[in-house]
Amino acid sequence: MGGFNKLEPVKAAQKCINNYYPNCDGALLAGSVVRGEATSTSDLDIVIFDDTYRSSYRESLIAYEWQIEVFAHNLKSYQHYFESDYKRARPSLPRMVSEGIILKGGGVIDSIKCEAKELLSKGPEKWSIEIINTKRYFITDTLDDFIGCNNRAEEIFIANTLAELVSEFVLRTNNKWIGASKWIIRSLRDYDVNFAEQFVEAFDIFYRSGAKNEVIKLVDEILHPYGGRLFDGFSLGKK
Structure with a gap:
């Protein structure tokens, strides 16, 4: 000091x-x-x-x-x-x-x-199946926007949202604390150093080159144990 x-x-x-x-x-x-x-x-x-x-x-x-x-x-x-x-x-x-x-x-x-x-x-409160499915839906929705977007300015901010949603999903489904800003990566490293490096690399490749494949692959791997992407049949607030 x-x-x-x-x-x-x-x-x-x-x-x-x-x-x-x-x-x-x-x-x-x-x-x-x-x-x-x-x-x-x-x-x-x-x-x-x-x-x-x-x-x-x-x-x-x-x-x-x-x-x-x-x-x-x-x-x-x-x-x-x-x-x-x-x-x-x-x-x-x-x-x-x-x-x-x-x-x-x-x-x-x-x-x-x-x-x-x-x-x-x-550790934080365990997520219910209902919460996990809701998070899967919003990640899927954001991922679809990310895949389909061809406007560089817009896709940068979509990627930011996707990174936050996915980091939260990984941490909460593994009963780990989440964070904001610099604490996102710190929380991921506390959970799994190797995964944190993979996470950063996937998004870094996109930010540097515009290539989306590594991000898409990463998100699909994370969602797979919980049923993968979710759109068809999802509902929220239906009585």
Whole structure:
């Protein structure tokens, strides 16, 4: 971290807590600096627990040459976010709490960390057959658009949608957490490094050359164990 020519992240985070949130019950530093993945544009993610807060909130500031994102909770409000993250299968707060370095309030934080780790190890809620079939249909619909499109600008964005749908399908049908943006590929790598490489290569070939065959092949291989593409006979919301 010395290469960034700024205060070391844990020290900067500790100063932030001491100066801006001195009365909090507990705090931890999370994010890329904790995982050893920080870049020159990385910020500090700090989670605050203060039981005097009426509700959760989020705020940003610049201090000690760092951009700092603060996620503030009382000693109950974080549970709502844990539950919400579980339902959407994107464990943002549980992951931050689980991996975070404790800055203050070890006893308080240790208990919340245990909750986070238990939730993460549990994995997301299993998809029903109905949900799987609905996802198959929308993937099929998007794949058909992708195959038939001959407008370069449009097919780029169709491919983006297809990549998100397919990554979600693979992860959820294997009881794994999903992600957004950079966390899509991170989640795929957590699931299967070899598959993640195959996934990236297929879409990279398309983005570089316009060739669609590898993407089409990949999608069909993923859908095959669940019955393949789905259109004929599908219905949604029929009484």
